[in-house]
Amino acid sequence: MTSLTISEVTEEFADDVKLHEDITGFPAKDPRTVSEVFLTGATGFLGAFLLKELLARGLVVHCLVRSPDSDAGLERLKDNLSTYEILDDLDMDRVRVVSGDVTQPRFGLPESVYAELAERIGAIYHSAAKVNFLTLYKWLRKSTIDGTHEILRLACAAEAPLHHVSTTGVFDPTAEKEPRREIDPTGPPENLSLGYTKSKWVAEQLVREAGRRGVPLTIHRPGQVWGDSNSGACQKNDFVWRFIKGSVQAGLYPRKFRLEMNMVPVDYVSAAIVAITRDPESIGGTFHEVSPGTLNSEEILRLVRNSGYELKEVSIIKWMKAISVDVTNSMFPLMRTIVDMEKVEVAEFADGATREFLSDSGVTCPGIDEKVFDTYISYFVRHGILPERDI
Structure with a gap:
């Protein structure tokens, strides 16, 4: 068992974990044949390093950026990449900025633009999240519930596997079972102390239900993401x-x-996620990108x-x-x-299954x-x- 059933969820969350009926399954693509992918969160910390890893694989990356237009979105993206000192290392000619909002139907895109995007992409990396440890769950509902549904709708329209970034914070810290493994149950949400972790728990439930319906996907739970172990680039508001x-x-x-x-270096988290998701055997799996100790x-x-x-x-x-x-x-x-x-x-947290999966990839955690x-x-x-x- 990896999650609670809807009947076991308290009233506050019961409606939120109900996945809309238009989310239906489709056959999985071989990730090794994918040449173009969709990425959310590239103007954040982990998302910036995911972009770096995806570009290093020779992929074309369509980045969803909240901005008035694609030119403004590209400048916002470049500013973020410069902050983390990785812009100069990237081939930006393979970056496509999609100016939109994850909470809006079709991200606010015209139907023709959305259809063309769905036609082109072969995988989706969803790392965007409203990270605020002081915000109540109710203020995160829209970005969490609507955003997750819209990402899943794009996955269905494109018939593209979804790679969803969650967090180890979805585990009940008071539970007796330790260390928490990839297959262990999460929640209940009322035992989670932060609105942020509650929202990530709800999002994971929606994604899991989509998986039960046949949507090909993977789930990734990083620990506390720290800086690049080589350059030192960190997020200052950690x-x-x-x-x-x-x-x-x-x-x-x-x-x-x-x-x-x-604490886990961001270069390991991003490299592990991309290495795992390029392997067709990863579909349906849950993975912990964590450090061996605390x-x-x-x-x-x-x-x-x-x-x-x-x-x-x-x-x-x-x-x-x-x-x-x-x-x-x-x-x-x-x-x-x-x-x-x-x-x-x-x-x-335990990551034995994840490390075994990565054993032949050359990706290790410093x-x-x-x-x-x-x-x-x-x-x-x-x-x-x-x-x-x-x-």
Whole structure:
């Protein structure tokens, strides 16, 4: 069993997990014959690196971008790729910008444009998500429910397999079963602490139901996606990096802070997803793109100090007081989250089935050691997000 039945879902989510009747199955294409694909989320973090991996495979990539027109969408896309220092490495002649909105019928495209797009693409990579850990589930409904249905409708129109990016956050952190395997049940949604993770759980249920109806698909659950292990390119609004920056700004670090997460480099996540989905045996599978272990607060402090920042350990109360009096501190808007972190159970995730699937691909997960962590710090210093170090 991998999910709850609709009858077992609480009233808040019961209607949302009902897949529309127009979503029906079709035969799977051999992914090795696909030359053009559709990608959502390319103006985000993981999506940018998925674009890089797909282009490296020689594919033409149609990127859905919310923008007034394709020219504006291309500029938005290029700005994002430049932020992560990968634009110069990409063959942008094989990128096609589709200006549209995932929540709108046919993405807001004219019927003829939509039909031509469906005719051309052979696979869909859906990594777009409204990532906001402070937003309630009800504010994510439209982007989650409508967006997932529209992506599935395109899959049916194109008869293109869907590769859906979910998250390990769909697991109940209080469940006794550990570590969570790819085949283990997720939810229930009322036990998930964030509106974001609840919305991702609902989206996964819709995708799973489509799979039961015969839509060829794969599901991918990354851990906490961190920077490129080679260039150091990171997303600056990641919670842990905001925590690190806030601590550096204050010159203080909370002693025995309850922080432990599965951090996984984005280059591994993107490479693993593309390698898996280019294999015809992957259809119907669920995969965990995670690191072998977790990073806890003490290990993060050690890595930060080794990177050249001297932080004084203080009690969590003193650290919170220092943050709360500085509105410019990176962690100031997230102080409520700090209180909630003390209540969160740390979950462990297994990826044995995924690693076995990747065993002949050459794709492996690099550990986040001092060298990799220093590339992250160097990236943030280059971009003026962290101050120069005393090294």
